[in-house]
Amino acid sequence: MYIASARETGLEAQPRRGGRRVAGNVFALGAVSLVTDVSSEMVTAVLPLYLVLQLGFSPLQFGILDGLYSGVTAFVRIIGGTLADRWQRRKLMAGLGYGISAVAKLGLLGATGSATSMGLVLAADRTGKGLRTAPRDALISLSSDPGTLGRAFGVHRAMDTVGAFLGPLAAFLLLWAVTGGYRAVFFVSFCVATLGVVLLVLFVRDHRQPAPPRRSVSLRSAFGLLRDKGFRRICGWAAVFGLATVGDAFVYLLLQDRLAIEPAWFAVLPLGTAGVYLLLAVPMGRVADRIGRWRVFVAGHLALLAAYVLLLGAADGLWLVVAGLAAHGLFYACTDGVLMAAAGPLLPAGLRTSGMAVLQTGQALAKLASSVLFGAAWTVWGMRTALVLAVAALAVVVVAALIARPLRAERGVA
Amino acid sequence: MRLGIKVATALGATALLGGAATVYTLDAMAGNPEHARPDVTIAVDRSAEVGLTEPGRLLFRSTAPGPDHGKVASVPLADPAGPRRISSLSCDRFYAEAGTGLCLATAPGLMPSAVALRVDERLRETERVDVAGIPSRAKLSAGGRMATWTTFVTGDSYTQGSGFSTRTAILDRGEQAYLSNIEGIPLTVEGKPYQAEDVNVWGAGFTADGKRFYATVSTAGRTHLLEGDYDAWTARTLLENAECPSLSPDGTRLAFKKRVSGDAARPWREYVLDLATLRETPLAETRSVDDQVVWLDSQTIAYELPRDGGSDIWAAPADGSGAPRLLVEWGSSPSIT
Numbered sequence: 001m002y003i004a005s006a007r008e009t010g011l012e013a014q015p016r017r018g019g020r021r022v023a024g025n026v027f028a029l030g031a032v033s034l035v036t037d038v039s040s041e042m043v044t045a046v047l048p049l050y051l052v053l054q055l056g057f058s059p060l061q062f063g064i065l066d067g068l069y070s071g072v073t074a075f076v077r078i079i080g081g082t083l084a085d086r087w088q089r090r091k092l093m094a095g096l097g098y099g100i101s102a103v104a105k106l107g108l109l110g111a112t113g114s115a116t117s118m119g120l121v122l123a124a125d126r127t128g129k130g131l132r133t134a135p136r137d138a139l140i141s142l143s144s145d146p147g148t149l150g151r152a153f154g155v156h157r158a159m160d161t162v163g164a165f166l167g168p169l170a171a172f173l174l175l176w177a178v179t180g181g182y183r184a185v186f187f188v189s190f191c192v193a194t195l196g197v198v199l200l201v202l203f204v205r206d207h208r209q210p211a212p213p214r215r216s217v218s219l220r221s222a223f224g225l226l227r228d229k230g231f232r233r234i235c236g237w238a239a240v241f242g243l244a245t246v247g248d249a250f251v252y253l254l255l256q257d258r259l260a261i262e263p264a265w266f267a268v269l270p271l272g273t274a275g276v277y278l279l280l281a282v283p284m285g286r287v288a289d290r291i292g293r294w295r296v297f298v299a300g301h302l303a304l305l306a307a308y309v310l311l312l313g314a315a316d317g318l319w320l321v322v323a324g325l326a327a328h329g330l331f332y333a334c335t336d337g338v339l340m341a342a343a344g345p346l347l348p349a350g351l352r353t354s355g356m357a358v359l360q361t362g363q364a365l366a367k368l369a370s371s372v373l374f375g376a377a378w379t380v381w382g383m384r385t386a387l388v389l390a391v392a393a394l395a396v397v398v399v400a401a402l403i404a405r406p407l408r409a410e411r412g413v414a
Numbered sequence: 415m416r417l418g419i420k421v422a423t424a425l426g427a428t429a430l431l432g433g434a435a436t437v438y439t440l441d442a443m444a445g446n447p448e449h450a451r452p453d454v455t456i457a458v459d460r461s462a463e464v465g466l467t468e469p470g471r472l473l474f475r476s477t478a479p480g481p482d483h484g485k486v487a488s489v490p491l492a493d494p495a496g497p498r499r500i501s502s503l504s505c506d507r508f509y510a511e512a513g514t515g516l517c518l519a520t521a522p523g524l525m526p527s528a529v530a531l532r533v534d535e536r537l538r539e540t541e542r543v544d545v546a547g548i549p550s551r552a553k554l555s556a557g558g559r560m561a562t563w564t565t566f567v568t569g570d571s572y573t574q575g576s577g578f579s580t581r582t583a584i585l586d587r588g589e590q591a592y593l594s595n596i597e598g599i600p601l602t603v604e605g606k607p608y609q610a611e612d613v614n615v616w617g618a619g620f621t622a623d624g625k626r627f628y629a630t631v632s633t634a635g636r637t638h639l640l641e642g643d644y645d646a647w648t649a650r651t652l653l654e655n656a657e658c659p660s661l662s663p664d665g666t667r668l669a670f671k672k673r674v675s676g677d678a679a680r681p682w683r684e685y686v687l688d689l690a691t692l693r694e695t696p697l698a699e700t701r702s703v704d705d706q707v708v709w710l711d712s713q714t715i716a717y718e719l720p721r722d723g724g725s726d727i728w729a730a731p732a733d734g735s736g737a738p739r740l741l742v743e744w745g746s747s748p749s750i751t
């Protein structure tokens with residue numbers, strides 16, 4: 001089926017390096033992500049405690065800082081993606097992003113006391129994340145055979161998730177060993193992040209086309225990609241699916257609410273999802289390569305729908321936790337890397353980064369909006385009604401996607 | 415660059431960064447108070463044990479550097495600077511009342527969790543409850559029947575993935591009842607029935623009869639003083655911007671901390687509220703008090719203030735007059751027998 005999609009973008013001429021193998025560059029990027037994720041998840045795990053307990057921030061101040069977090073990335077991402085394409089320097093832009101985040105970890109050591117300095121440091125950290133994501137995914141996509149993109153992204157995301165597992169573990173070990181050891185956590189996190197940058201510099205190969213004519217790559221050309229029917233569809237559907245997706249935090253809260261889970265176990269719930277994701281990312285990527293990425297993407301949302309229905313009362317007890325988290329992890333395995341794999345071949349190589357940035361930003365903004373809406377619905381009508389609405393919305397979108405069959409061309413063999 | 419050189423460079427960088435991380439961590443571990451050299455200016459009385467029944471003693475958690483860091487200790491109330499007795503019970507927060515104690519301690523492990531212990535007059539464990547989160551407040555009602563404590567928990571704030579919230583528990587020894595999180599109590603805010611998902615409750619304390627309790631409730635970015643009816647299981651707010659209330663021995667006044675400044679370094683000031691008139695009086699202590707204070711008698715409150723590497727216990731008149739005085743160096747969580 002990839003032949004059909006490749007034809008659209010003229011990628012069929014690319015030689016199939018090593019047939020079914022995943023490119024070394026993908027493993028290199030995966031290793032960088034793994035190490036970097038250890039670093040960033042270390043900080044994420046202890047930051048709320050540090051801000052509130054150690055620095056005496058009020059929950060409100062903390063909420064404002066936290067909101068700043070997500071807002072910053074959306075727009076930096078598109079600008080960074082465009083610059084990477086214009087200069088044809090994807091590795092440089094990704095490296096800049098990883099580097100800024102690493103230095104920000106050191107900044108955490110310095111920014112004690114004032115909310116302003118802490119806000120600036122966190123904004124820098126998020127800017128780094130915004131800058132690096134699209135060039136990294138573009139490099140994965142450009143380094144891989146179009147026919148095995150799903151598997152390539154699966155490998156990358158699985159490696160990334162290993163880092164997400166190890167980070168909190170490392171952080172809490174350190175906090176346990178060092179009384180009030182937040183600074184030790186930040187310093188170690190800085191060291192780990194720096195190692196990530198070193199690995200990127202040494203082992204990741206850039207993928208450069210001849211630099212495009214001056215000014216031919218701009219924000220306008222990035223958004224101009226949406227004129228392409230195939231890409232516009234994928235962005236549109238990703239955003240619509242994003243709008244019908246309830247944020248992760250809600251899923252865990254709902255689980256806890258349904259089961260009255262011991263609070264001590266609450267922090268373990270996301271690890272359940274991550275574990276399933278870790279195990280299934282590569283297999284689902286391969287399935288996507290074989291039967292069509294869009295199908296797997298939609299199937300992933302069916303799994304999410306199943307998780308919501310389970311939460312609504314279709315299951316109880318241990319069965320609910322196991323099946324719910326399995327479905328939630330399956331959702332990630334079927335959608336996160338798979339969407340990028342589906343989008344890659346639709347984007348001209350010279351604008352790959354810009355296009356991925358546009359897609360990621362659109363999806364992120366849609367998810368942000370859905371979180372706000374779901375939170376409001378929860379507050380106004382209560383948990384159950386909000387969840388019923390979410391189930392209905394997601395069901396409508398899934399059915400619509402099945403009927404509309406976007407990306408029909410990609411389905412090829414179907 | 416050849417692959418061999420790259421791998422060698424990567425290994426070198428790993429060794430260098432790993433070394434830096436290890437050195438920093440070991441250095442920080444050496445700074446752990448329990449590993450630090452004992453403060454020799456603190457006189458310790460090893461001849462007697464800490465007990466909760468001997469009248470006229472001030473109990474507290476020792477914060478002095480050295481192996482006794484975090485242990486429950488006591489000094490004579492008449493001579494709080496005198497030699498301190500030190501127990502083997504380690505807590506992050508401790509409260510004693512009527513021959514019984516409540517110890518809230520961090521439980522070792524990979525996830526932030528805690529344990530609440532009820533102890534007898536010789537600090538022997540009589541009841542143990544596993545609690546999620548980081549210890550914050552612990553209090554017993556006069557007579558010792560009602561125990562309440564608060565922990566900080568991360569991850570279950572519903573608006574943000576990485577938010578934090580508080581959990582306040584009640585352990586009723588009389589009824590053998592345990593409520594692990596009281597934030598679901600039917601609530602009236604400023605006279606109107608109120609329901610929201612972002613309700614957090616912390617810093618609770620009971621009246622002597624165990625029928626009512628006071629606490630802080632926060633929702634929609636504001637904090638309120640909450641008065642709860644334990645038997646009817648309802649609560650209402652009395653006042654905005656009041657945290658960590660502490661009821662006076664005669665039950666007529668509440669000491670509380672009020673957020674008076676946007677400065678994150680020193681946001682709070684201690685006040686006393688007359689429950690009959692709802693009149694607030696700022697106390698003479700102008701430094702930022704982040705504590706649930708205790709009443710030493712009906713005229714005096716005691717509280718902890720941070721110092722480098724630990725904290726001290728201070729006392730101030732409860733009517734706003736006079737000046738604060740240093741009660742116990744290197745101590746926190748004061749209470750009296």
